[in-house]
Amino acid sequence: MQSQILNFVRISLFTLLQPALLNRMLLRKITHHSSKSVYSQYSTMPKKSKTSKSNPKPTLPETPSGPVTKSKDGGIAIAIHAKPGAKQNAITDVSDEAVGVAIAAPPTDGEANAELLRYLSKVLELKKSEISLDKGSKSREKIIKVTASVSQEDILEKLRREAAG
Helix, strand or coil: CHHHHHHHHHHHHHHHHHHHHHHHHHHHHHHHHHHHHHHHHCCCCCCCCCCCCCCCCCCCCCCCCCCEEECCCCCEEEEEEEEECCCCCEEEEECCCCEEEEECCCCCCCHHHHHHHHHHHHHCCCCHHHEEEEECCCCCEEEEEECCCCCHHHHHHHHHHHHHC
């Protein structure tokens, strides 16, 4: 009877401890195998990707940076920093960011925008229908769109000439 009790205790302990023992054995196998794979994975240097600097893509010639740029629809965009309420119309400066334009009209009811378009059409020697306000109707930072067939360089040259006086 004593042997039966001992066998029962052994079997009971084995069934109770079996999941823990199995888990421990599995963990040993997993860590043993994973440590091998980690070691073998980094035993050599990783390969560089194909997008290295040794083979750069050819770049297109950049358009001249500055206030006059090509727009997506094929026209020309001019960045303007408007200064309404001046005594007379004038181009104050031509920087890399924008063309500073003093406008002799108050900034109410679109009067300054209309005067800006009239003045720029005169300076650029374009028809009023070939120039329009694209963005910034209520802001000092404006984008003027030119639809005439003129080059960026011509527009920039005329603006600089007017700024010089």
